[in-house]
Amino acid sequence: MARPPRYDESVLLDAAVRLAAAAGPAAVTMAAVAKESGAPNGSVYHRFPQRVVLLAELWLRTVGRFQESYLAALDSAPEPHRAAAAAARHVVSWSRAHPQEASLLLHGPDEFGRDEWPEEHTRRAQHGNRRVFGAVAQLAESLGATTAVEAERISLAVIDLPLAIVRRHLRNGRPLPGHAEELAECCVADLIGDGLIGDGGP
Structure with missing residues (x-):
């Protein structure tokens, strides 16, 4: 052998x-x-x-591992508000468990030469992104979002704000504080609440 x-x-x-x-x-x-x-x-x-292939594979392996676990977090609770909270918390907890990979992802694919990637790698990146965006769109529908503003609010709650919590610490070379997951869940509660999106809030 x-x-x-x-x-x-x-x-x-x-x-x-x-x-x-x-x-x-x-x-x-x-x-x-x-x-x-x-x-x-x-x-x-x-x-x-080529170096561009190395950079593409590095990005795709890292983001792929994050996306798979993020999708699993979204599927972890049948009730959409709990699924949203689980997804937001997961962004933080995954970054805590994988600080090097999280630091890498904070740079974004453009810094890894996305414009020069071979077509195969671009397709793989697009496929992974479609899966995540599709799952978040499905969550928004389950939460009763009917307008672009409401859908944006959900994306902000389950993607952008948890990433902001991670970024402000990792970019400064600090470990994530123990309350970071709680803050991410608070963002979900503040932006989505306990009812359907259209039921309350400004």
Whole structure:
């Protein structure tokens, strides 16, 4: 039986995560990944023929792991208000459990060369985004949102504000405080409340 490669894709991408978390996407070069992982340069180029492919795979693996767990959080409660709260809390708790990956995602795909990605990688990114946006739209419908403003309020509650809580701490090199999940859930309560969106609020 053939032995698995010593420097497989996951080892190289783990090294790339550490580099991006420490010094941003610009620090993720082929040579830097080889040095960080201890792999020969040839092993890096064998897995990723171009730097843009390395950056694309790094982004897609990281965001894909987050999206899968976020979708699971949305599905964790049959009642939509509880699902919204679970999703908002999950943004924070996932970032707490994976601070390096969360720091990476805060840069956004453009800093990982999205405009130059091969078509295959662009399609994969679009597919993942459609799944998340579709799930949030379905949540909005379940909550009774009927206008663009109401749908925007829900997206703000379950995506944007939890990310803002994460960003303000991780960007300053601070660990997330113990009350961060509670703050994320408070955002949901303040923006969505206990009834349907159209039942109250300004």
